[in-house]
Amino acid sequence: MSNGFGIDIGGTGIKGALVDLERGDLAGERVRIPTPQPATVPAVLDTVKAVIDQAGWDGPVGCTFPGIVRHGVIGSAANVDKGWIGVDLAQQLSEKIGHPAVILNDADAAGIAEMQFGAGRDRNGVVIIVTLGTGIGTAVFVDGTLVPNTELGHIELDGFDAETRASSAAREREELSYKKWAVRLQRYFSHMEMLFSPDLFIVGGGVSKKSEKFLPRLDLKTEIVPAQLLNQSGIVGAAVEAARVTA
Template identity: 60%
Template sequence: MQIFGVDIGGSGIKGAPVDLDRGDLAQKRHKVLTPHPAVPDGVAEKVKEVIDHFDWTGPVGVTFPGVITDGTALTAANVDKSWIGTDIEKLLGDRLGKGCPVTALNDADAAGVAEMNFGAGRDRKGTVIVLTFGTGIGSALFSNGVLVPNTELGHLELEGHDAEKRASSKVKEDHDMSWQHWAHRVRKYLAHVEMLFSPELFIVGGGVSRKADKFLPLIEGIKAEIVPAQLLNNAGIVGAAMTVRKAMSG
């Protein structure tokens, strides 16, 4: 079975049909740049461009960088604040047409769902936290495999700032930090999250997870196991498609 997944990010919008039996992309993903300002109409047009690239007709799962309840954005991170209060499922569903009903969810939750089913969290029980390091820090919290949605742990306070303003991979790039320096900040962040939730496992995702060998060995003093995500930057697309199937099955 295939369902289309789209991952909306602060810098790029990417998507592809997903093979839900394998938990992997059925075709090479297509990516376009996120418009700036990233207002709803502009982003919706770019989502349509990604889907039209594949001549896709059928259900679509879409991730969004913010809290989503009943298809509506309650917050907006790294996109325009005019998204707040927008019914994402209606906006994109109307833009794509009746042949493409839309299911929307938080981007980190989508990545987490994919990792828990097909990646590093497969068959893991207890408390598992998936963290995506990118433009910001996204989080997905699982208790015995069940998602607790919209946790937004990237906005925990760390040294007087939003944690993602201290430890995202964008901060590393913007300030040209060494891996050692950045890993020190990530360790402080993980220690804070561990103090609050006592997870058995941290799964580190986002684009930077491709270079996990550069920084994970530098992170010491954390009791929980720390492993890199396995689906890397495709996790959001896969998780979005999986969420559609779950919604269809009731």
């Protein structure tokens, strides 16, 4: 059995687990430590190492980050400490743990997992994974190839940054019913449909567990389905990408 290790850096928790790279499932217990506040670079690096140590892993890791990642360097930090911008996380984490570290955008990692093991498996054409959480993350695939760092949650819609109106956090913050939230999602997905003419939308994030409350309310030409790997997709995708890069 081939295993790897994935880490998912989130706004509230840093999670990591051993991943079965053949099945796309967790091969060990998931370790979660609350994200330090403030989420400075040294504090987060210490927490990531603590997750790895607690899991007993000694090898290369894949790690997600909620922002643009170019060649291991952080390019944006919409929902985390701005001190991350320009940080070479791949180099710093590698030095911290003594093994190669592969860094990628969190939605891209979720997309990799869904395309290889979940709702996007064996699907060609244009597939867009949309994660609804604190913000809106996106991953775009063309015939199975990732177009990284798309950040389509930040498109302007009706004068607003889309994720400030249509994310899961926005629904909770404004205490919207699923019916009212679906009106905003309809506007967002219709706009995405107009821009990209995708063959498939896959909706992820924790709220995808309740997809029956809002997906049937959407009227789109494009097929839209819930993600299958749910909250472990980031960990799985990170581990898969690390194994590919460090092979």
